[in-house]
Amino acid sequence: MMTTSNRSVAEWGEVFGDAVVATAFLGRLLHHSHVLTITGESYRLREKRRAGVLKVSAPPAVQAAGRP
Numbered sequence: 001m002m003t004t005s006n007r008s009v010a011e012w013g014e015v016f017g018d019a020v021v022a023t024a025f026l027g028r029l030l031h032h033s034h035v036l037t038i039t040g041e042s043y044r045l046r047e048k049r050r051a052g053v054l055k056v057s058a059p060p061a062v063q064a065a066g067r068p
Helices: 009-016 019-030 043-051
Strands: none
Touching: 009 019
8 A cells, every 4th residue: 555645744743633633644654664755846847937937936944953
């Protein structure tokens, strides 16, 4: 099974509305899992900017040290 999200694991408590529920869900989901974190701009946004559909914006801020 593959699951994707545009939110970091640390933000899932907000997504589920309850940090305890998010922790329980993630514990079961991530047990014996491999986690791949992909950073950078999506291909869709990059192509839209290249085509002139979207304006070029500043690069995203660097995450604080220690955050996943």
